[in-house]
Structures are given as C-alpha cells and as structure tokens.
Amino acid sequence: MAEYKIAAEARTETGKGAARRLRRQDKIPGVVYGHGGDPRHVALPSYDLLMALKTSNVLISLEVDGKSELVIPKDVQRDTLRSGVLKHVDLLVVKRGEKVSVEIPIHVEGDLAPGQNLLEHTLHALPVEAEATNIPESVTVSVEGLEAGATVTAQDVKLPAGVTLAVEGDDPVLHVVAPQAEEPAAEGETAEGEAVATEGASEE
Structure with missing residues (x-):
C-alpha cells in the first residue's frame, strides 16, 4: 500500500470563521488525533488532500513542523452541493504493524x-x-x-x-x-388513481 505524502501546517485558530478563511486560501482545516495524544489542529493543502482521498482508506505520511507521522482519514466532510469541495477532515494516527x-x-x-x-x-x-x-x-x-x-x-x-x-x-x-408487480387499478379508478365518474352521478 503506497503512502501519500502531505505537508501540513499547525494552526491555532479554530471555529467557523477561521475555517472559512483557510478554505479561501485553498487549505482545509483538519484534526489529528489518536494514540493517547491531545487532538491537534492542522491546515492541509486542498489539492493534495483531494488527490489523496481519491484512494479509499489512503495511508498518508503527514509532515507537520518537520515531524512525520502516519495517518488515515476517519471522517471527511464535503460540501453538500459540491462533493468535490472539502470542508474538514479528521485524521487518525496509526503505527506500522497495528490493526485498525x-x-x-x-x-x-x-x-x-x-x-x-x-x-x-x-x-x-x-x-x-x-x-x-x-x-x-x-x-x-x-x-x-x-x-x-x-x-x-x-x-x-x-x-x-x-x-x-x-x-x-x-x-x-x-x-x-424479484420486481414488485404493479397493483391493478382499484374498481372505479383510472390507472392514474383518479376516480371515474359513473353514469347518473350528480355534479356539484
């Protein structure tokens, strides 16, 4: 399984406003967690992350502040109207040899x-x-x-x-x-389900 390398930046600002500013800079906010460490907030290059996520359960070699660790995406949030637009990603730290x-x-x-x-x-x-x-x-x-x-x-x-x-x-x-058979129209109804007027019926 190939590793996809991504260089990310540590970030201190959180919240919707900070996330929007990052996305305007073609960066995606993310959280790195796992192995007992405190969650860390990062900013990832949008294009690199989008390319990596084309592979299901991709293994990412994430470099932050000169340190590299292996992560896999656990939760990816995309724009509800534009599936190709990323909004946020959660990344789980993994170690070689362990099962996930x-x-x-x-x-x-x-x-x-x-x-x-x-x-x-x-x-x-x-x-x-x-x-x-x-x-x-x-x-x-x-x-x-x-x-x-x-x-x-x-x-x-x-x-x-x-x-x-x-x-x-x-x-x-x-x-x-098996395919469901179409139910026959009820007596006195058309195929469209509208009532058929009978002879002698009075009109309002």
Missing part, C-alpha cells in the same frame, strides 16, 4: 440470473480490521447467476490475507429481490 477498524468499499461484479430481478445493497462498505499499512482499497463480490431470494452475507466475501471481519459473519451484504 475501517470500512472497505464493496464492488459488485457479474450478472444476475435472467429476469428483471433487482439487487439491494444492505452494506455499501464492509467493516473490517486490517493492518494500518496494508488496508485493501476494496473487496469484490460476485453476483453471477444469483436468483431472486439469494443473499450474500459478510462471511461470503473473500477477504485478503490479514484482513478480518468487524461484523457478524451472517450479516447480510446484498439481497436479490
């Missing part, structure tokens, strides 16, 4: 059995424990040939060596469901 709890994106491959069946995602990301410097970018689930009623559970997902589930094995990940 993360969520791995689930990628689906293959085609369902012929028909109009639908695939429902119970989980879009799988909670796992993995070595901090060897977190997989994703896991792949095959749905090839699955028919209505089939369920893929967490224990059905093939995990890389050294990665273990952080949920129960029988927790559902995906369901294959």
